[in-house]
């Protein structure tokens with residue numbers, strides 16, 4: 001998969017993709033991630049990327065010209081109707097669709113070239129959303145100062161699902177949420193620590209019993225959840 005990130009703060013991404021699974025996936029050629037400064041695509045002499053909103057109001061809005069130029073240069077695409085196989089242009093914005101594990105699974109399967117536009121300031125000129133963007137994604141019901149942290153979350157969730165990215169092929173299937181359940185509790189050595197014991201069932205080597213216990217605990221955890229008694233009710 002090819003991932004292009006468009007931002008006015010390319011330094012934000014510094015070494016964020018240089019760790020763990022993402023780094024390994026890059027080195028293995030499973031994903032290629034490039035971060036681009038939107039300013040590089042601004043054609044005017046001041047390289048303006050934002051301007052005041054028409055009709056007045058606070059803040060600045062990202063201008064359309066640099067983003068259109070960037071998308072055209074990176075994808076060859078002229079507008080949303082100009083479909084290119086596997087190309088997905090995504091705008092990170094608090095107004096977007098909530099990003100779920102299912103969204104990551106779908107994008108990992110559908111897209112071979114992902115372009116992530118990090119929104120900023122008071123917003124992005126609506127013509128960008130209308131003409132260039134296939135999907136608008138929000139990572140949660142809160143407002144970040146820009147789409148950069150959201151882009152890094154989306155990249156992480158997708159890259160680890162790409163075939164070969166995880167050491168073991170089964171690991172992603174066992175993730176929390178992939179079957180609609182939170183993960184069961186995990187333990188490692190020592191079997192007893194400060195008087196706290198690892199459940200006996202995990203020590204007896206009986207795999208069917210262990211699986212049953214894990215499933216039971218995952219269900220309990222999902223019902224109870226981290227945020228109170230109703231967490232996980234939609235499942």
Ligand code: ADE
Pocket residue numbers: 092093094119137138139140141142143144145146147148150
């Ligand atoms: N930009 C600002 N807030 C955001 C959010 N919650 N999700 C995605 N992009 C954003």
